[in-house]
Amino acid sequence: MSASTSEGTVPSARALLWTPSDSVRDANRRKIIRAVMAGPGTQVSIARQADLSQATVSTVITELQGEGIVRVDNTEGERGKRVRLGAVRGVAVGVEVNHNGLTVAARRVDTSTVEHESVDFGSDQGGAMWVREAARLIRELAAQTGLDEEHIVSIGIGLPAAVDPRSGAIAQVAASLSWDLSGNPQSRFQDHFPNVPVIVDNEANLAAYGEQVYGAGRGRETMLFVKASTGIGSGLIIGRRIYRGRHGLAGEVGHLTMDPQGIVCRCGNRGCLETVVGGTRLLDQVRQAYAGYRMDLPTSLESMIERAKSGDVVCRRILQDAARTIGVALARVCNVVNPEIVVLGGELGRAADFLVDPLQSSIRLYALRGMFDSGVEPMVVAGSELGLLAGARGALAFALQIDRTVEL
Structure with a gap:
């Protein structure tokens, strides 16, 4: 060769x-x-x-x-x-697509320096522009590495969708999106990057993989990663590999039923975890708490977290209550999977300094005691080390592992 x-x-x-x-x-x-x-x-x-x-x-x-x-x-x-x-000329790329924007990471394969950029475009416009915006950022970041698009060796893409683990085709799109993510997304990048392997998976799966390779899950055999942002998703690492399930739907903790008589969820069921602690619901709680008292209310989960960090007791309490509720749901998953580590990521991962403790307390209360109290090393609960770059960096690393020489 x-x-x-x-x-x-x-x-x-x-x-x-x-x-x-x-x-x-x-x-x-x-x-x-x-x-x-x-x-x-x-x-x-x-x-x-x-x-x-x-x-x-x-x-x-x-x-x-x-x-x-x-x-x-x-x-x-x-x-x-x-x-x-050694000195090898090539660029690896990872893309994480979210409900209202995307993040791209690019790295020369012979360095550890990661170039990255994000763009927001709104959930109402994303379907028409996410491929175009991703391609634009990929070219720009490849140039920032000192090389160019002719040196790209792989592109990993994390989507807010279930991906069939056998074919790479979209099995189910997030119910809140009207985007066209149908079919096989790889083909949509061929006009931009001919012959470059494009590897697609669920964005929470790839964020989990990023933490397993570069972040809080390094060296762990099993990990439960929860991505808590506008929606609630998770990625499972079992035997150091992503576990997807038969239809690519493993890890959908946001749709665990917390209240059978609760609010109707975007998935069509009632009382899902997302209806209780999803980003929109948390903002609603802030508005209710301050109704008639304040007008300068947070308009995003990001601004709500910043207020909590700055001492807003209402925002902090709502976020900590959310962490406790997420802990109840994760305890159920832990009782089935028994992971070595649980990692809090997504937007709420940015507030890990005051959310990990209530999350862990709730998991300890509802999970089997042997996970914490046995003679072996107890299960760890930690915040993400990669933050909002976990998905893009995981996509980058995962795509590098896939050998597509037969197709090329």
Whole structure:
């Protein structure tokens, strides 16, 4: 598998990853290169991520090191040596699409510096422009890395939709959106980025993956990530892999029934978690509390959180009550999955300093006690380390792992 390039002696990521070959040796090389592109790691962690034996990884790493494709740090013990990518020319991209905007992250595969940008366009306009806006930001951020769109090796996209884990097609779109997300979204990017692999998944799944690779879930086998923003979603990591379920609908905690006689949800059921602690409902509670007393009320969950941080006792109380309610729902999931860690992300993750404690207290109250009180390491509840970049960074890392040389 040649990595030659017309741009001097610097290997091309496209050549390394895209050159078709049916040999097991080349397939193993690609797996290991992809794992190292996602982030530096020890040979042990690379073997686990690439699903290869440590002996195979050791042999291939020695070969790649001789070619200058990877570097091995010699500052730690043999098992702790970290493998990093050498000078390789390529850009990896991740996109998270939300109800009213999107975030794009781009990174040269041989650096750790992530370029990112967000754009808001409103839920009423997103269906007509999300692909166009994503393509524009991808080109701009690729240029900011010092390369350009001709060096893009993969694009990961997280959508507010259930994605069929076998075909990559949209199985179900968020009920509140009138966007056209039907069919296979990959085809909509072909005019912009011909032949570049486009990998699509649910945005909460990819945010969970981002935390597992780069954030609060590093090194964990099982993780429950909750994305609490306008809606409530979650991603499950089981055995270090995203768990999607038969139809791509796993992790829809926002539609756990909290009150069978409650408010009708956008999904058509009653009393879902989202109807109790979704962003719109929390803002309604602030307006009710201040009715007749204040006019300068928060108009977004972001501004509500900022007020809570600045000492607004009403906003803080409503948010903490929401965390307790989310904890009741997550305790049910924990009793089924028994994760090592629960991570609070999304907009509410930005207020983790005063929401993790009530969230954890509620989970402890309603989950099985052995998760906290047994002799082994207790389950951890923590705030997101990646914040609102979790989805885009997870999409970037996940797309790098998918080998599509046969299709290319």
